Amino acid sequence: MVINDPILSIWNLNIRYGQTLAVKNNSFEIEKNKVTAIIGPSGCGKSTLLRTLNRMNDFIDSFNTDGTINFDGNDIYAADADPVEIRRRIGMVFQKPNPFPKSIYKNITWGPQINGYQGDMDTLVEESLKGAALWDEVKDRLNESALSLSGGQQQRLCIARCIAMRPEVILMDEPASALDPKSTARVEELIAKLRQDYTIVIVTHNMQQAARVSDNTLFLYEGELIEYGPTKALFTKPEKQQTEDYITGRFG
Amino acid sequence: MILALSAFISIFTTLAIIAVLGKESFGFFQQVSIWEFLFGTHWEPLLEPKSFGVLPLLAGTLLIVVGSGLIAIPTGLMTAVYLSEYASERTRSIIKPIMEVLAGVPTVVYGYFALTFITPMIRLILPDTQIFNALSASIVVGIMILPMVASLCDDAIRSVPVSLRQGGYALGATPFEVTKNVTVPAAFSGIIASFVLAVSRAFGETMAVTLAAGATPNLTLNPLESIQTMTAYIVQVSLGDTPAGGIEYQTIFAVGALLFVVTLGMNVAANWIMNRYREVYE
Amino acid sequence: MNNFKSNIEKRKRIESIFRTICKALTWTSLVILVVLLYHVAEQGFHRLSPDFLSNFPSRFPDKAGIKSALWGSIWLISLVFLISVPIGISSAIYLEEYENKGKLARFIEVNISNLAGVPSIVYGILGLAIFVRFFGLDRSLIAGAFTMSLLILPVIIIASREALRAVPQSIRHGAYALGATQWQTIYHHVLPAALPGILTGVILAMSRAIGETAPLIMIGALTYVAFVPESIMDPFATLPIQIFNWASRPQAAFEEVAAAGIIVLLVVLLTMNLAAVIIRNYAQRKYRW
Known part of the structure; x- marks a missing residue:
């Protein structure tokens, strides 16, 4: 698929855990200010691929990659690339909400604080919580522990924490899979709202969710990129037989 | 029911310790007031005129406790951080067994090491140091309790969910920032408990201090002087030929009771901290 | 931005x-x-020389040997093993399989973990008052063995409980489903499966007992013993006590003798720990769940 305004360009990417090849020779680009969904059956390598995009896999000893991932003109796996700087600019929301066991307020301010944020913290907290559609629910108890929030609220707090950093890209790893249907709906609404300002890459095994929230969809199967295109086209007229089998529920 | 009987042996043991220490200490305190014992500044129970102020022994013990803590606590914590945050599996697989070996070396060997290696080293740098001195003993006790601090802190840090750390990294934090602001605060109760347990261990340590720190009850803060700890005093008396029933014999029970009460208090506190403040994660 | x-x-x-x-x-x-x-x-x-292993202690460093201490340690550790292992494993089974909830169990558990933190010299004081004086066992091997057993019991109990806990519940359920009693289940299935873990803990506890010095000094294990003990009522010395005795003498030559004694002690400990590692590895291969 030809992308007009790419923010991330991936060329010939292989990802290995020890001897196992988890992602095989993927090449694709992520469109700026759009929502890109990565779908595929469990174990197809989609979370691995996502975590590679902001070097969260560095913490696994046996992990290694080859190929290039270009972000803003630079290879993020180049020898002089700094993972800390990359993660500041490419944020991440995890499968299970993981707020820090601190106050709601501190959960948001900690990232900006260590990264030398110069502006007003109160404003930033308010903006970020509003951005994550959580402000109204928590504005009176910002100093309470983040662990006192419900699961859905915790996940929106994690999103607020992420957007407080003003990242250029937000990676979401099945952000709603640990939530109940109502909270899921709220998170999806939020993604729809965030797409105006951010580039979002979301991994999901829920095809309806991919169809609802994304502009482009990438189908990954056993580490191989099978098909990549505009969501609407991919779900209505898939080009590959495997894609059709998967989205019609014949496997996976 | 034999099984149940075995299980109750632990309770009998505790009761026996309390009974023995209590009975003989009671005899001691009929002759020496508790006030004199706890706040007296001279400890001369074997020579006339006798005096029974435990403060010099307590000060000697505390000197060792503080000195060894200053060595083992930062080193142990930093080691645990390195092992859990930076080290590869290979490094872990080297360091962990080394820690186990260090923890398994008999204390008398550490005492020998302090006396024949560490003390000469110190005297090379500070020639005024006495042959028996608190510094050498503190260093060696620090080495002894280091594995305990490191391994308990490592357990505490490892029990912090990976997701929490990843949350920190995903915000562009460096490993140091994640350690300082996420991991260590989340593992705080476990870390503090490990410090308390290590201190309690240093408090009751016997052979290394007997060999290296000397047998001079000495109310001093100077680590280069010879001192005597509570434990070393008990050993000193039992090496001599002290008849049962005399006040000299009873002193070891009074000192032992103090030792028991303090270490038990610290152990109970450590358990309490760990249970009370254990963060509950899913 | x-x-x-x-x-x-x-x-x-x-x-x-x-x-x-x-x-x-x-x-x-x-x-x-x-x-x-x-x-x-x-x-x-x-x-180190064959003479060092076969000589008794002496005032002359060149003639000093470690024979009586080595045999004293072997005697002591055998007795400690016979006393502490049955009691330790029984306690663990009782606490883990029979009385594993409720206030009493909790109380015993806390009590054991606190006992594990009591300084070894306090056990020495206990041994002196109870075994040496009260039971009149005097400064004998058996008094030392009882004292040391009390000291390492918490270690054995804690390790054995962990080993028992690691046996999956499905094993127990499988046995019950075949109509086994609780004791049959434990004796035929749970205990064999937990045995490697228990043995590892026992060996570690034994190494602790071999290296401990303070409690034995308390009960008055003599530091000059020029014979190999022949019964459990005999006085005795052990390796660490002999080392302590040599190390606290002022002559430099005895420092060297102490170091030689330490080498013997460390070799004994290393052998035991090696055994522990081998058992652990063997167990990990045999039982995988």
């Missing part, structure tokens, strides 16, 4: 300093171990 002031250089500097300090401190323990072993070997190696 850019209210962010780039501070990355400074942060990276702090990071690398912190990392270097942590790394240096971590490897310090290796250095300490190497220095310790080297120092002992350098001092004591040339004193």
Whole structure:
């Protein structure tokens, strides 16, 4: 698929855990200010691929990659690339909400604080919580522990924490899979709202969710990129037989 | 029911310790007031005129406790951080067994090491140091309790969910920032408990201090002087030929009771901290 | 978007300093171990000889040997094994399989973990008052063995409970489903499966008992014993006590003799720990769940 305004360009990417090849020779680009969904059956390598995009896999000893991932003109796996700087600019929301066991307020301010944020913290907290559609629910108890929030609220707090950093890209790893249907709906609404300002890459095994929230969809199967295109086209007229089998529920 | 009987042996043991220490200490305190014992500044129970102020022994013990803590606590914590945050599996697989070996070396060997290696080293740098001195003993006790601090802190840090750390990294934090602001605060109760347990261990340590720190009850803060700890005093008396029933014999029970009460208090506190403040994660 | 002031250089500097300090401190323990072993070997190696193993202690460093202490340690550890292992394993089974909830169990558990933290010299005081004086066992092997057994019981109980807990519930359910009683289930299935773990714990506890000095000094284990004990009522010396005795003498030659004694002690300990590792590895291969 030809992308007009790419923010991330991936060329010939292989990802290995020890001897196992988890992602095989993927090449694709992520469109700026759009929502890109990565779908595929469990174990197809989609979370691995996502975590590679902001070097969260560095913490696994046996992990290694080859190929290039270009972000803003630079290879993020180049020898002089700094993972800390990359993660500041490419944020991440995890499968299970993981707020820090601190106050709601501190959960948001900690990232900006260590990264030398110069502006007003109160404003930033308010903006970020509003951005994550959580402000109204928590504005009176910002100093309470983040662990006192419900699961859905915790996940929106994690999103607020992420957007407080003003990242250029937000990676979401099945952000709603640990939530109940109502909270899921709220998170999806939020993604729809965030797409105006951010580039979002979301991994999901829920095809309806991919169809609802994304502009482009990438189908990954056993580490191989099978098909990549505009969501609407991919779900209505898939080009590959495997894609059709998967989205019609014949496997996976 | 034999099984149940075995299980109750632990309770009998505790009761026996309390009974023995209590009975003989009671005899001691009929002759020496508790006030004199706890706040007296001279400890001369074997020579006339006798005096029974435990403060010099307590000060000697505390000197060792503080000195060894200053060595083992930062080193142990930093080691645990390195092992859990930076080290590869290979490094872990080297360091962990080394820690186990260090923890398994008999204390008398550490005492020998302090006396024949560490003390000469110190005297090379500070020639005024006495042959028996608190510094050498503190260093060696620090080495002894280091594995305990490191391994308990490592357990505490490892029990912090990976997701929490990843949350920190995903915000562009460096490993140091994640350690300082996420991991260590989340593992705080476990870390503090490990410090308390290590201190309690240093408090009751016997052979290394007997060999290296000397047998001079000495109310001093100077680590280069010879001192005597509570434990070393008990050993000193039992090496001599002290008849049962005399006040000299009873002193070891009074000192032992103090030792028991303090270490038990610290152990109970450590358990309490760990249970009370254990963060509950899913 | 850019209210962010780039501070990355400074942060990276702090990071690398912190990392270097942590790394240096971590490897310090290796250095300490190497220095310790080297120092002992350098001092004591040339004193090791068949004579050293077969001579009794002597006032003359050149004639001093470790025979009585070595045999004393072997006697003591055998007795401690016979006393503490059955009691320790029974307690663990009782606490883990029979009485594993409720206030009493909780109380015993807390009690055991506190006992594990009691300084060894306090056990010595206990042994002196109870076994030596009250039961009139005098300064005998058996008094030492009882004292040492009390000291290591908490270690054995805690390790055995962990081993029992690691046996999956499905094994127990499988046995019950075939109509086994609780005791049959434990005796035929749970205990064999937990045995490697228990043995590892037992060996570690035994190494602790071999290396302990203070409690035995308390009960008055003689430091000059020129014979091999022949019954459990005999007086005795052990390796660490002999080492302590040599190390506390002022003559430099005895320092070397002490170092030679330490080498013997460490070889004994190393052998036992090696056995523990082999058992652990064997167990990990045999039982996988």
